[in-house]
Amino acid sequence: MTDIFSKIDKIYNEAGHNHYGEGVSQIEHAVQCARLAVEEGERSDMVVAALLHDIGHLIGEVNSDHGNFSHDHAGAEFLSRYFPPGVTEPVRLHVSAKRYLCTTEAGYIDSLSEASRYSLEHQGGLMTEDEVTAFRAEPFYEQAIRLRRWDDEGKDETLASTPFNSFSRYVEDVCNV
Numbered sequence: 396m397t398d399i400f401s402k403i404d405k406i407y408n409e410a411g412h413n414h415y416g417e418g419v420s421q422i423e424h425a426v427q428c429a430r431l432a433v434e435e436g437e438r439s440d441m442v443v444a445a446l447l448h449d450i451g452h453l454i455g456e457v458n459s460d461h462g463n464f465s466h467d468h469a470g471a472e473f474l475s476r477y478f479p480p481g482v483t484e485p486v487r488l489h490v491s492a493k494r495y496l497c498t499t500e501a502g503y504i505d506s507l508s509e510a511s512r513y514s515l516e517h518q519g520g521l522m523t524e525d526e527v528t529a530f531r532a533e534p535f536y537e538q539a540i541r542l543r544r545w546d547d548e549g550k551d552e553t554l555a556s557t558p559f560n561s562f563s564r565y566v567e568d569v570c571n572v
């Protein structure tokens with residue numbers, strides 16, 4: 396196991412029990428998202444992005460009810476010490492992807508969990524036309540949208556758990572160090 400995976404594993408084992416208003420814990424949400432990425436045949440960088448996209452909720456100052464409304468940027472910044480943009484950019488953009496889909500896709504907003512609808516208001520709400528254009532100009536915007544779909548789906552309270560460390564090989568695959 397690499398040093399970076401040990402470090403991440405420790406963060407999830409210590410703080411991953413928080414739910415932040417969802418039915419599943421952060422660690423369960425992480426592995427469900429990563430599993431969806433694997434099932435869709437994604438490359439390792441996207442599997443790691445899916446696994447770690449909410450790490451910003453687990454580091455630094457967080458609110459025990461809703462976590463950290465800036466967790467997208469906090470997480471990407473933390474991960475950029477260890478991972479390339481193929482991991483960090485979808486993570487940085489996954490909240491923007493929610494705002495984008497709420498703005499541009501009919502019915503999307505109604506499909507969100509209650510916690511996710513609540514946080515939307517604190518994350519800038521719907522996008523303006525300029526924000527939509529700027530989002531589409533991001534090199535990783537399509538990856539961010541794919542990640543967002545797993546994020547919405549990876550909240551199944553009935554699924555049996557997959558061990559967090561079963562994803563270590565994907566982390567090792569894309570690690571910068």
Ligand SMILES: [Fe+2]
Binds near residue numbers: 424448449546
């Ligand atoms: Fe998430």
